[in-house]
Ligand code: TXA
């Protein structure tokens with residue numbers, strides 16, 4: 284299969300921008316498209332055979348549910364019941380935007396393989412002109428996970444999608460680099476209080492300002508019976524082992540030296556200010572004063588590490604304030620929980 288990549292101008296809203304993509308989707312195939320978080324791999328959420336192609340293209344475990352993307356908030360009521368007033372308040376505050384809400388599902392509306400093993404459905408309205416333009420032209424919901432091969436970092440550029448899925452999907456809409464850079468916050472509205480299953484761009488603080496206190500699912504506790512099935516899978520991992528390290532220039536420089544003594548080549552991912560020149564590669568992902576910028580560039584840097592001969596990747600940690608929680612959630616997964624341990 285040839286994979287066609289077509290660029291669209293995010294600022295030029297033309298109905299026929301999406302003709303080809305709509306055509307492919309209506310015929311039951313998949314299309315990769317940009318959202319404000321990461322690129323998604325979409326299929327008609329009502330078409331089981333089309334949804335199956337998502338799992339095949341990604342190599343995704345078939346028991347991990349997909350998020351349903353909608354073009355207008357009203358559509359929630361086609362697929363979900365018992366939508367509480369608190370959810371309406373969150374939709375008013377944050378949609379379109381990087382917040383997925385999990386509701387009780389109305390049976391028989393969404394294809395069953397979108398929500399394997401659960402009686403709920405995760406829904407979000409993305410805040411990206413291309414995603415919204417596509418959904419409006421299609422007038423149907425799109426089931427869409429991140430458009431990476433399962434286990435790889437989510438794609439934040441069309442080229443990342445092409446690198447992972449070339450020849451496996453027919454069509455990629457290129458809308459440039461995505462903004463948030465980390466996947467949406469997933470909030471389970473079926474529990475009281477609601478539970479954050481995955482931290483993201485809409486932070487706990489932002490949610491609590493609108494609806495009061497929420498629970499945060501502890502992934503350690505959930506390992507055996509995960510609430511967000513995605514929690515149990517290795518995720519976001521670059522090829523070389525990744526180790527988290529304090530964001531301190533002297534400590535990173537010492538780690539680089541120790542690793543060099545073991546004849547290891549070292550790539551470092553960290554803030555612009557820390558640029559440790561002795562590292563074999565230093566990927567600066569933004570100012571440490573600007574966590575949003577660092578989140579935007581994290582996955583791209585992890586993919587750049589895969590293009591080096593690094594034996595080890597060191598990644599500087601962030602504090603947990605604001606989007607720091609989501610950033611560290613992804614980094615800890617990429618590191619499989621490991622930190623650099625100095626020899627001294
Ligand atoms: O930002 C995003 O959310 C991106 C873009 C493309 O929208 N999508 C994305 O999808 O990250 P995916 O499939 O890579 O991650 C979806 C996560 C998984 O951890 C999955 O287990 C969880 O959401 N999830 C989806 N539906 C759920 C449900 N009904 N109950 C619990 N967790 C659910």
Ligand code: MG
Nearest residue numbers: 428429437466
């Ligand atoms: Mg994903």
